[in-house]
Each structure stands twice: as structure tokens, then as C-alpha cells.
Amino acid sequence: MSLTETAGRQGTADYHSPPPTSESWLALAAGLEDEVAQYFMVSARCGCFMQAARSLNARAASLRKQLAQLEARLQRSLFNFQGSALTLSREGQQLHAQLTVLANERRLPVVEQPCIRLAVAESLLHDILGRDLISLLRRNASIRLEIISLDSELALQTISADVVLWLATGDVPLPGPTFATTEPQHLAQLSYLPHIAKRYSRVTARPDSVDDLADFMLVQWQHDRQSEGFRPWNNLVEQRLAGVVKLQSYELMLDMIRCSACIGLLPAYMSRYDRSLVSLPGLFREPMQHRVWLAVNADSDEVADVQMIAQLIRNTFAERREWFEV
Template sequence: MEQQEQARQKHDSQAFAMESLVRVAIAEPLLHDIVNRDLIAYLRANRQARVELLPLDNPFNPQPEDAHILVWLRWPESVLPCMYRSNFTMRPLGTLEYVPCVAKRYARGRAHRSDRTILEKFMLVQLQDYATVPSLAPWNRVVNQRRAGVTTLRSYGTMRELVRWGACLGLMPYYVPRLDRNLLALPDLLPGTMEVQAWLAVSPDASCRPDVSAIADMILCAFNERRGLF
């Protein structure tokens, strides 16, 4: 009987541990620029929390899998992903305007914000996930017309570093130069407006859990506090 009771307690302990795990899948640009600081503060204040950050293979086409919370990117007028049909609680977080950016150290004395010849003066760095996004078409056309001088990659953080230190021109949300004073936005370089929306979804199976709700609220607060950037 004693062994059975110990086995039951061990099983209950494991079940509780699994229940307390919160899986969060979030697009790298949003984690890097907006949520990161608040997430660190949350984890410092809740040292017993168990959080697993899951990568999104494609931030514009997220797959829920085992995630309790998803934060992803969506271009205007695109079809809502499969979470919509799975009764996920979904809400928009904001609209991000994208613009070409360059490091001030390399642009100084070489370019004006509306001077299209800057496109020929710098290497271009392209996030692979942006290549097929219709709302980013003006930038993608420039990249596709280039026969050389283009670096394509998957890491948003690495793209930021290449723009900052590698004399590259890259596409970023309009707020990035306000977060990094070393970067210069070039809003008049390309015609039209390039916009992407940020969305939040919470799994219906976990929406009533306090730990899941707390992290979802933390993400909402992070976006609300930075509303002036959008």
C-alpha cells in the first residue's frame, strides 16, 4: 500500500508539473523588440514559473501544435490561420509599419531618406519569412531585382546586427530606430505603405489557467505600453 501511495504521489507531482508548464510560441521580431523586457521581469517576479519558448518556423503561418499562447504576424486581408477554426481566443495587438533601415554610421554623408540611389550603394539583407508577404511587395521587388549583394537569412536578431555593423540595408518595423539610435529609418525610399499586423491567440484548453492568463496579460501590457511605437 505504501508503495502504491508513493507511486500515486509521484504521478500527481508529475501531472502538476506538466500542468504548470506554459508553452509560448512568439514571432522573433516581437519577442526581440517588444516582449523581451517584460518577459524577463515576469520571470524574475515569478521564479516558480515554468515557461517554454517555442520557435515559429514561419511567423506568418503559425501552427499551434502544443502551444498555449501564440503571438504571430499577419498581413492585412490574409486568411486567419487554423487557430481560428480551433476556437482559440484571438485578438489583434497592433499594426506595424515596415521601412528600410540603415546604420547611421554608414549612411552619414552618403544618402538622403528619399534618395533611391541608396539602394545601389548598400548590400541588402532579407529575412526569408518576408519574401512572400504581399504587403511587403515594394521591398521584395527591390530584393528580387538584385543579381548580387543580397544576404537572405532566418534570424531577425542577426539581420539587425548585419544592418548595424555590416553596411547593409534591411527592412524593419518603423519603431526600430527609436529603440536603437544607431539606426536610421528611410520611410520615403519606397512607394506605398508596408504594414503587418501582430496577433495574440490563447488555446481554448488553457485559457482558464491562471498562469496562462498571467503571461497573456503580460504580453498585452507590453504592447499597450509601447502603443506609441505603432
């Protein structure tokens, strides 16, 4: 069933006037609005209305309505559905060829999207921000985004980015980016606790003191060794003569805790992110904390996509504020 047949059932198409001749209906292509022509060409290229809408940063319902109105105007069926696949009809192929010729003649410039560089602490990217970034990309497939994972203080001080989201110990955002930024915004304070997988620890057998940890294997993400705020945990790991695993990968550390009966230091919100993990409070007297800071490059603060990314991050942390309450 074509789009016009679907629209006709809804009373939006009129077939009472005589159809244009073969020559005249193709001649109408020269007068098509740029937006309608783009909707048609991108839909033909993608073979999927949903993907075409994402690529154009448009609503799928609006795109389909525009194409249905185009079919009604031309009084030709431009698309066919073969199962779940979208293909061009014979008339659709003719229109596509005509629009291709017109586009070449006009030599319309390709609008280049600016590349937005987002630098974000690896743990925040994995635990908090990743899902919302995926949702953003599902809605807007035309954006150019480069994501830089910050896995060390050195990486933070050597990168250049439009938006930076990082962790720092203490009340000031140091160390921070070395380039000029807007005033850093404090988004959250994170507390850190040892965690273990629930399936490997009965309530009655969970450690109640640092000494009890001697019966468990410890796993450490090497990035945490650089943090002065994690000194109690780091000292414990360094004193270990056996039963310790040190990893460069944050995600692999999480897998070790989930699947290998290891205990590792994680943000206190982790049991909300992953219900299979449970925190072990009360083992250390000194609190272990980081603050989350957001800043935007001073040279790109006015760019719309940069503002969109920064606001997405603010909204994400605001929506998850309960995660950071201890």
C-alpha cells in the first residue's frame, strides 16, 4: 500500500482531478520545495521512514505526512512496501532520477555539521551518561559527536573539547581542563564504597571490618590509584601480597565484581545502576568522595549543539539526583 492510499483512507488525498501526463508530473519536480525534495531523497536512500526522520532530525509522522501530500499532488505512488522493506515504485525511481539531475545542476552545497567534542570521565560515561547519549543519537542522526573518555588526570589536562565532565577531589574543580572554559558547574557529590555481587555474599557472611576483607579478592581500577580521595582503599590494595587484581578497564572491573566474587571500590549509586551489586558500608572510617564538574569551552559556548549536549548532561544529573544521596 502506498502513502497516498493510506492518506486517502484518512481523507487527505483527492483523486477526482485528471492525473498529470507523464511529462507534466515529472516537470513538477523542478518546483518542489527543498524540504519536501529532501524528505523524499533521504527516505529513498535510507529505505526506512524512521531512519530518514532521524537523519533529518524530524518527526517521522511529519515526514510521512509530507510525502503523502507529495504523492497526492503528483497523483503517483512513489513508494512500495515489500514486507517491512521500503522501496521506490517505478514512478518513484523516475522522480528520484529527476531530482538527482536537478540537484547536480543546482550544485546545492552540503551543510556541514560542526563536530562537537565531549570529554567525560569514563565511569560517568558508563554508569550515568551513556544511555541518554544513545537516546540523543537515536533522535538526531545528523549530529557529529566525538566522545573522549577521560581515564586519567593526564588525559584531562591534555585534551581539548567543547564540553568537559570530570571528577575532582575536594571542594574545587582541580585538576581541571587547561583551556579557557565557562565557570565550572558542580553537578553532584559522589561517595564511594566497596561493593560485592549479591550472589557471592550471604548477608551473614559479608565483611564487617577491613580485617574481614582478608578473606576476599580485591579488584582495583588503576585510574583510582591517582586519587588522593581514595587513600584508605589504595593503601589497603598496596599492602596486599596476594588476592588482588589491578585493571586498566573500568568495565572489566565491574565484570570481575559481578562474576568473580571480587570486592571493588565503586560509587555508592552503583546498587541503583546494577541491582546485582550491594555496597559494604562501615568498613572505612574516612569517607571517600569525588565531586562532578561540568564546563564548556569558552570558544564554543554559543554553539547550539554544544548547548544541547551541556543541557542534556545537566538534565541527566538532575533526574538522577536520588542516586547521589547517601
